[in-house]
Amino acid sequence: MNLKDEIIKLKEELDVTLVAHFYQRDEVFELADITGDSLELAKKAMETSSKYIVFCGVGFMGESVKVMSPEKRVLMPKIACCAMARMIDVDYFDESLAKLNAMGVSTEELLPITYINSSAAVKARVGEMGGMVCTSSNAYKIIEKGLKSGKKIFFVPDRCLGQNFAKSLNLKSTVIGDGTDPKEADIICYDGFCSVHQLFSTDDIEFYRNKYPDILIAVHPECDPKICDMADFVGSTSQLITYIKELDPEQKIAVGTEYNMVNRLRDKNTYILSSTKPECPTMNETTLQDVYNCLKEIKDGKEVFSNEIFVNDNVIKWAKVALQRMFEV
Ligand code: 13P
Ligand code: SF4
Numbered sequence: 001m002n003l004k005d006e007i008i009k010l011k012e013e014l015d016v017t018l019v020a021h022f023y024q025r026d027e028v029f030e031l032a033d034i035t036g037d038s039l040e041l042a043k044k045a046m047e048t049s050s051k052y053i054v055f056c057g058v059g060f061m062g063e064s065v066k067v068m069s070p071e072k073r074v075l076m077p078k079i080a081c082c083a084m085a086r087m088i089d090v091d092y093f094d095e096s097l098a099k100l101n102a103m104g105v106s107t108e109e110l111l112p113i114t115y116i117n118s119s120a121a122v123k124a125r126v127g128e129m130g131g132m133v134c135t136s137s138n139a140y141k142i143i144e145k146g147l148k149s150g151k152k153i154f155f156v157p158d159r160c161l162g163q164n165f166a167k168s169l170n171l172k173s174t175v176i177g178d179g180t181d182p183k184e185a186d187i188i189c190y191d192g193f194c195s196v197h198q199l200f201s202t203d204d205i206e207f208y209r210n211k212y213p214d215i216l217i218a219v220h221p222e223c224d225p226k227i228c229d230m231a232d233f234v235g236s237t238s239q240l241i242t243y244i245k246e247l248d249p250e251q252k253i254a255v256g257t258e259y260n261m262v263n264r265l266r267d268k269n270t271y272i273l274s275s276t277k278p279e280c281p282t283m284n285e286t287t288l289q290d291v292y293n294c295l296k297e298i299k300d301g302k303e304v305f306s307n308e309i310f311v312n313d314n315v316i317k318w319a320k321v322a323l324q325r326m327f328e329v
Contacts, residue, residue: 003288007031010295017050018291019065021057022237023258023283028056028291037237038116039135042068042323054294055309056286058082062309063120067319074309075298077290080282084222085117087192088157090125096176096190100154105182111151113142114322115158117194122156124315127322134326136221136236139165141329143187147171152185157192164221164228197222199278200256205230208254208271217273218243219256227256237261244270258283 001009008031011018019041020032029035034044038061045053046068053074055062059081066074097107112131114122123133130149134142143165146153155162159175166173166187174185182188200223208215218233218240228234233243237257244253244265255262256273258280263272272278297305311319 003292004031007288007292007295010292010299014052014295014298015050016052016054016295016298017045017048019045019053019055019057021061021283022241022261022264023280024056024286025260025284026264027288028286029260029264031288031291032056037135037137038064039137039236040238041065042116042135043327045069052298054291054298056291058085058117058280058282059309060085060117060119063311063319064116064123064323066309066311067120067123067316068323070311070316073305075294075305076286076307076309077294078286079307079309080285082117082194082280082282083196084115084157084192084194085119088118088122088190090121092190093122093125093156096156097154099176100182100188103182105152105188109152110154110188111146111149112154112156113146114156115139115161116326118157120311120315120319123322124318126156127318127320127325131322132325132329133322136161137238138326138329139221140168142326143169145329147186152182153187154190155187156190158194158222159189159191160193160197160224160228161221162187162189163225164223164234167225167229168234194222196258196278196280197256198224199276200224200227200273202226202230204254204256204273204275207275208273212252215252215254215271216247217254217256219273220258223256231256241265260284 019034045065062076112126114126116135171186173187174180175189216232219231252269254271254273
């Protein structure tokens, strides 16, 4: 039996749900019971009744499921860490607050919002301070809600997402350390970014617009603000998929987001907005063999797994508060 059939058979036998993000390799994605963007996966995985969640994605996604459903055993065939999520931890978070305090913005004046691409520990710190989590699908609503507190938003870790949503809400943003005065800003961004979404350039947009004058450009809000400003549409992974599927089949479109996802949508009129192959290296780490190995450990009745997600109780308590505030919106 080949690996794919072995996995299908093991899934049928075990009390397990296989979850995969849109950026996973095709062969892994095709076998998943639940697929989606980070928001959809967090919601759907939490709602399943399976004892085991086998999550093909990056570390913060598995952690979010564990935080929302601590009774479940969350296994990741590969514990791959999102490069952006690694750019901030609780110490960096606190150092940033200290820098802002030194620049005349007190902690009491700030409401933190963390992009879901962050560790559970950072989410917990945000939850303790009265803040919330957001994803690229709901950032607009979450920031709008946060502003109702009358405080400035301290947005971590993605400076691009923070700047892009500030612009769409007609707000003033700043990035810590860029030389501007945070006292003047409505949204103060931490200086993190996604190395994959930084790959799209204004040259790529010009190239496609010169070649096909009627082409549409659609990008993810993790792209640099100058790319988003030039695009016809900016949306999260699911929003991009819906937008592309609803277009006239003859409409050409170039899409600026992760390669595996765009490639799945590709036809004669859908292009990847890059001259390179913008794959997320960590999302690509999970192979069919890893999925098989993970399921086999469950089948063999192991009690200690190679790649189980654990989150400490205090972190669960506060990260859950931050995530729940997001789900309420
Ligand atoms: P989505 O929230 O759109 O799934 O994005 C997650 C991500 O990591 C994008 O790079
Ligand atoms: Fe993280 Fe970027 Fe990969 Fe998304 S594409 S998981 S933000 S490194």
